[in-house]
Amino acid sequence: MDELKEAWNELKTEQSKGINLELAQLKKAIHSASTGVIEKLNSRLKAKMYYTLGGIAMFIGLLFFAPNNITRVLISIVLAAYIIGGLILNNERKLIREEIDLNNNLKATIENFHFKVSRVLKYEELIGLTLYPISASAGFVIGLNIEGDIDEFFGRWQGWAILSAVLIVLAPLCHWLAKWMNRMAFGKYLDQLEKNIEELKNSGSDRN
Amino acid sequence: MTEEVFLSKVKAHEGIINKILYLYVDSKEDKRDMYQEIVLQAWKSIGRFRGDSQFSTWLYRISLNTVMTFIRKEGRLKQETLDTALPVTMAVSEQSDRSMKLMFAIKQLNDIEKSIITLHLDDYSNDEIAEIIGISKNNVAVKIHRIKDELKKKMKG
Numbered sequence: 001m002d003e004l005k006e007a008w009n010e011l012k013t014e015q016s017k018g019i020n021l022e023l024a025q026l027k028k029a030i031h032s033a034s035t036g037v038i039e040k041l042n043s044r045l046k047a048k049m050y051y052t053l054g055g056i057a058m059f060i061g062l063l064f065f066a067p068n069n070i071t072r073v074l075i076s077i078v079l080a081a082y083i084i085g086g087l088i089l090n091n092e093r094k095l096i097r098e099e100i101d102l103n104n105n106l107k108a109t110i111e112n113f114h115f116k117v118s119r120v121l122k123y124e125e126l127i128g129l130t131l132y133p134i135s136a137s138a139g140f141v142i143g144l145n146i147e148g149d150i151d152e153f154f155g156r157w158q159g160w161a162i163l164s165a166v167l168i169v170l171a172p173l174c175h176w177l178a179k180w181m182n183r184m185a186f187g188k189y190l191d192q193l194e195k196n197i198e199e200l201k202n203s204g205s206d207r208n
Numbered sequence: 209m210t211e212e213v214f215l216s217k218v219k220a221h222e223g224i225i226n227k228i229l230y231l232y233v234d235s236k237e238d239k240r241d242m243y244q245e246i247v248l249q250a251w252k253s254i255g256r257f258r259g260d261s262q263f264s265t266w267l268y269r270i271s272l273n274t275v276m277t278f279i280r281k282e283g284r285l286k287q288e289t290l291d292t293a294l295p296v297t298m299a300v301s302e303q304s305d306r307s308m309k310l311m312f313a314i315k316q317l318n319d320i321e322k323s324i325i326t327l328h329l330d331d332y333s334n335d336e337i338a339e340i341i342g343i344s345k346n347n348v349a350v351k352i353h354r355i356k357d358e359l360k361k362k363m364k365g
Contacts, residue, residue, distance in 0.1 A: 003306075004356060007363075008329040010307035018226030019236075019243045026215045029244035030251040037279050102249055102273045103256045103266070106323065107342030109273040189279045192319075196276065199320040203343040203351060 037113070037189065041120050042096050048127070049089050055082045055135065070154045071145055078138040085131035092123040107200045114193040121182045128178025133170035140166055209254055218247055221264050227330075228271045231314065231322055238281060242274075249274045261339075265332070269340050272323055306363070313362035317355065324348065325355045 021029070033039060059079040066072040100112045141163070144150055153159040209217075218225075225246050229239045250270045257266050314322055320341070327337045334352070338345040 002356075004310065004359060005329055007307045007310040010304065011311055018222075018229055019239050020222070021243065021247075023215055023219060026218060026247055027211070029247045030211070030215070032244065032248065034248055035241060035245055036249075036274070037277065040279075099252075101256060102253045102270050104273070105269070105340060105342030106272055106276060106320075110276060113277040186279075192280075193277070196319050199318060200341070200343060203320065203341075203347050
């Protein structure tokens with residue numbers, strides 16, 4: 001037996017002093033919720049789904065109380081953005097519900113996780129580009145409606161220019177913020193997966 | 209497989225889970241959480257266990273896949289030296305000193321090298337390692353040779 005195997009066998013005693021759960025605790029574990037990355041993303045997704053559905057209900061309600069046609073048109077645009085956002089979220093939900101087979105080899109599993117997490121985050125960033133800037137602009141318009149004369153504001157081209165400028169600033173800002181938040185939450189994780197995929201590719205994989 | 213049979217099999221092979229936790233997870237609390245996650249993922253995957261490999265090999269695969277795709281907290285060991293990682297007051301025999309050096313050297317390897325060498329040291333064949341990791345058998349042999357050389361150097365240095 002070589003030197004390394006001898007040393008490894010000595011280590012085995014140390015390793016066996018690990019976590020030792022009773023059968024009842026194991027039973028509890030298989031009936032509990034996962035704390036993995038997919039479950040974390042799923043929780044975020046659920047919160048966003050509630051937010052979007054709440055938004056849709058609220059803007060449908062506001063549509064009935066809109067004081068004038070301009071407000072009605074703007075609320076309809078926001079509503080359309082929320083419906084598009086809801087459809088993007090629905091795609092995300094489909095993707096997250098497809099279970100990853102852990103019976104696969106390590107390379108295939110890491111690649112699947114990397115693909116799935118990256119795709120879900122891309123959808124999130126797309127929502128950052130569409131839903132949030134429109135929501136913020138809706139706040140701007142609703143505020144204007146309460147504080148001033150909206151007909152007069154949008155009766156001049158400058159009013160539309162200000163709204164467009166707000167959207168032009170907010171859309172990239174919200175997209176950048178969504179990207180930054182995803183980078184903070186999942187950047188290191190994705191980097192680690194990429195590093196391992198690269199290492200496996202350099203190891204000359206020919207299996208899947 | 210019934211829940212009871214599954215749990216008793218996991219219990220009988222818990223050394224496999226502990227071995228992986230020992231290598232990839234540092235704090236005891238994290239180890240406990242990860243242990244539970246592995247058991248949960250194994251239970252969710254048991255329907256796909258066809259029995260054409262041993263339960264222990266299958267559990268090893270599920271455990272490794274779960275740990276490697278989990279958001280792990282960064283390990284402290286990479287920043288430490290062997291002297292600071294091992295308690296200075298510990299009166300170590302020559303044998304345990306050797307095994308501690310091996311453990312420290314293995315922990316310094318990257319995730320993939322760590323998996324390959326520990327499977328090899330646990331007497332898995334190159335075919336089985338290739339199947340679990342997803343690289344070719346020839347490359348497993350080349351990698352094992354290189355990692356063993358590296359470990360020996362680290363243990364002597």
